[in-house]
Amino acid sequence: MQYFTEQAPSHHEVLEKIRRKYGERAKILTHRTVRLGGFMGMFSKEGVEMTGYIAQETPSKQKARVQEEKQKILDSVKGDKTLQKVLEEVQSLKQQFESYTPPKVQEDHSVFSEVTEVLSQNEFSFHFIQNLLERLRQELSYEQLNDTEYVLSQVLEWIGECVPVKETYREGKPRILILVGPTGVGKTTTIAKLAAIHSLGSKGERSKDVRIITIDNYRIGAKQQIRTYAEILQVPFTSVESFQDLQNQIALDQDADLVLIDTIGKSPKDYMNLAKMREILDGCGGKAEIHLAVSATTKVSDLKEIMQQFEPFNYEAVVLTKLDETMRIGNLISVLNERGKQLSYVADGQRVPEDIQRATRIRMLKTLEGFPIHVDRLKQKFGEVDHSEEDGTDGNDAVTPAEQEQLYRVGKEMTKTKRGEK
Ligand SMILES: Nc1nc2c(ncn2[C@@H]2O[C@H](COP(=O)(O)OP(=O)(O)O)[C@@H](O)[C@H]2O)c(=O)[nH]1
Ligand SMILES: [Mg+2]
Numbered sequence: 001m002q003y004f005t006e007q008a009p010s011h012h013e014v015l016e017k018i019r020r021k022y023g024e025r026a027k028i029l030t031h032r033t034v035r036l037g038g039f040m041g042m043f044s045k046e047g048v049e050m051t052g053y054i055a056q057e058t059p060s061k062q063k064a065r066v067q068e069e070k071q072k073i074l075d076s077v078k079g080d081k082t083l084q085k086v087l088e089e090v091q092s093l094k095q096q097f098e099s100y101t102p103p104k105v106q107e108d109h110s111v112f113s114e115v116t117e118v119l120s121q122n123e124f125s126f127h128f129i130q131n132l133l134e135r136l137r138q139e140l141s142y143e144q145l146n147d148t149e150y151v152l153s154q155v156l157e158w159i160g161e162c163v164p165v166k167e168t169y170r171e172g173k174p175r176i177l178i179l180v181g182p183t184g185v186g187k188t189t190t191i192a193k194l195a196a197i198h199s200l201g202s203k204g205e206r207s208k209d210v211r212i213i214t215i216d217n218y219r220i221g222a223k224q225q226i227r228t229y230a231e232i233l234q235v236p237f238t239s240v241e242s243f244q245d246l247q248n249q250i251a252l253d254q255d256a257d258l259v260l261i262d263t264i265g266k267s268p269k270d271y272m273n274l275a276k277m278r279e280i281l282d283g284c285g286g287k288a289e290i291h292l293a294v295s296a297t298t299k300v301s302d303l304k305e306i307m308q309q310f311e312p313f314n315y316e317a318v319v320l321t322k323l324d325e326t327m328r329i330g331n332l333i334s335v336l337n338e339r340g341k342q343l344s345y346v347a348d349g350q351r352v353p354e355d356i357q358r359a360t361r362i363r364m365l366k367t368l369e370g371f372p373i374h375v376d377r378l379k380q381k382f383g384e385v386d387h388s389e390e391d392g393t394d395g396n397d398a399v400t401p402a403e404q405e406q407l408y409r410v411g412k413e414m415t416k417t418k419r420g421e422k
Contacts, residue, residue: 124330166342181293186321192229196353208257246283317344
C-alpha cells in the first residue's frame with residue numbers, strides 16, 4: 001500500500017493538495033499542527049501536516065472505470081468517420097473470428113507442409129504449388145496422406161503431367177528448324193549438336209542430309225563458330241543476310257532432309273534487330289518450325305520477358321539449354337505450363353554432340369530434388385523412353401576419335417571467345 005505525508009499553511013489547503021496529487025482514493029489517517037519554513041527556528045509560520053494512504057480499487061470499481069474510459073473514447077470516435085470505419089472493420093473481423101470453424105482434419109495433415117517445402121525448394125511458383133495442394137486434398141484419402149513417400153511420388157507424377165512436351169512434328173521434306181533466342185544461351189552449340197546427331201545417324205536412325213544456314217545480319221564474327229562445326233561434320237553451310245538470300249537458299253536446299261538455321265541475336269531488348277531478323281526469316285515461307293532457346297539458369301522474371309519479346313516469331317517450341325547448370329527448375333516448369341509452350345529439346349552440357357536429348361517429362365522430373373524417382377514407374381505412366389541414360393552418339397561409330405577431339409576443341413574455343421567478348 002502507498003502512504004503519504006503532506007503539509008500546507010491551512011487545513012483546507014492540505015486537503016486540496018492531497019486530492020490533486022492522489023485523487024479520490026486518498027484516505028487521511030492523522031493530522032497535526034506544525035511549524036513551516038523559517039530560518040534557524042525563526043520566522044516560521046504555523047501550518048497543518050496530514051498523513052494517509054491510497055486505498056486500492058475493488059474489481060467492480062476497476063471495471064466501472066474501464067467502462068467509463070471506453071465510453072469516453074467511443075464518444076470521441078463518433079464524430080470521426082475514419083475511426084468509425086476502422087471500428088466497424090474491427091467488429092466485423094471479431095465476428096468472422098468468432099464464427100470461424102476449424103478446418104477438416106485432412107487439411108491439417110502435416111504432409112501438406114512437407115510437400116509445400118519440397119516444392120518451394122525446387123522453386124515452383126506459388127500458384128503452381130496451390131494447385132497441387134488442392135489436388136492432394138481432393139484426390140487422396142487420409143490414409144494415403146499418412147504415407148509421405150506415396151504422396152511425393154503422386155505429386156511428382158502430377159508435375160509430370162504439367163510439363164508440356166512436344167510430341168508431334170510437322171511432316172514434309174525438308175524439315176526446316178530455326179533457332180532463335182538471346183545471345184549466349186547456346187543456340188550455335190545446339191545447332192551443331194542437332195547437325196551432328198542427324199547427319200551421323202545415331203541410335204539406329206539412318207544418316208540424314210543436313211544443311212546449316214546462319215542468319216548473319218549483324219556482321220559480327222560469330223559465324224566462324226558454326227562454320228567450323230559444319231566443316232568438321234562435313235555439312236554444307238551458308239550464311240545469308242537478307243530475305244531474298246534465304247528464300248534462294250531454301251529453294252536450293254529442297255532435296256535436303258533437315259535444314260538447321262542458326263540466328264545471331266544481340267540482346268532481346270534489341271527490338272530493331274529482332275524485327276529485321278523476323279523479316280529475313282520469312283524467306284523460309286510458312287514451312288519452318290521456330291524454336292526459342294532459353295537457358296535453364298534464366299531468372300523467372302527474365303524468362304517471362306524473353307518469351308514475350310520473341311512472341312512475334314510465333315515460336316512453336318522451347319529448347320532448354322544449360323540444364324546441367326541448375327537443379328531448380330520448378331519455376332521454369334510453372335512458366336512453361338502457364339504459357340502453354342512445349343519443350344522440344346533439352347541440352348545439358350557443352351559437349352557436341354552428346355549433351356542433347358529430345359525433351360521428355362522424365363528428364364525434367366529427374367532434375368527435381370527431394371522426390372522419390374522411380375524411373376520405371378514414370379516410363380510406364382508417361383510412355384516415354386529415358387533418353388538421359390543415353391547420349392547423342394550412343395552406339396555410333398560414325399564419329400572417329402579424331403573428329404570427336406576436334407568437336408570438343410571447337411566447343412572449348414567457343415567458350416573462350418564468348419568469355420573474351422564479355
Ligand atoms: N553448361 C552448358 N553450356 C552450354 C550449353 N550449351 C551451350 N553452352 C555454352 O554456352 C556458351 C554459348 O554458347 P553458344 O552456342 O555460342 O550460344 P549462342 O550465342 O546462343 O549461339 C558456350 O560456351 C557453350 O559451350 C549447355 O547445354 N550447358
Ligand atoms: Mg551463336
